Amino acid sequence: MVGIALVIGLVLIFIGTYALNKSTPPPELDETIDKEACNACKNFACAYKEK
């Protein structure tokens, strides 16, 4: 019984991490950069995104 409970518990943990992984959206790094706005503001975020 302990063995079955252990395996079921581990499977549930796997399903939980799998669901969390699938529901995590990847960060959007390839967004269009407004060149004029970046040249105007010259802030760090613009330089970072241009890389």
Next chain:
Amino acid sequence: MSLTVFFTAIVSAMLINNVILMQFLGICPFLGVSKKSKSAIGMSGAVLFVMVIASFVTYTLYDLVLYEYNIPYISTIAFILVIASLVQFVEMVMKRYSQSLYKSLGIYLPLITTNCAILGVSEANITAIWGESVPYLDGVFQAVSTSIGTGLGFGLVIFAFSSIREKLEANNVPKAWKGVPVSLVVAGIMSLAFFGLTGII
């Protein structure tokens, strides 16, 4: 638990019993993710993280649950489930914080689940370190030390191999040898070099 045990386990697992070149485990990512150094470093980091956590969890699980309840025969299934869950966690963190690394690792990231090096280290910890008379803390310390050494050894070899492959790309290799053939020859020579380290401890 001592520094001597720690460093002996690390040097032994990293150089003498190298997981790739001496035990021939984890060949899939070794050949698949070694085209670029950056990807190789990322893969090594992910494997090291999963390997260390997996070793700790699997050793603890075996010592405190599987052995206590006399069910060691389900250890392989339990270990695979632990490793699979850890890989999902690492993939989630990477997807959230490092998309470039996530994309460069591609299919090899979820394939860490089936990386026999990680399961091999977890199983080896039980067969080589665990014993009825070994105190839990000593055993888990040695298991984690070994897994750190194994992960570092994996990283060392895959990084060196990727650096050589990058150099080979720029060199004039005969057409028949380009790509995989010359890479396998390099892997063979590296394996011979590591074989020379046998017996230093």
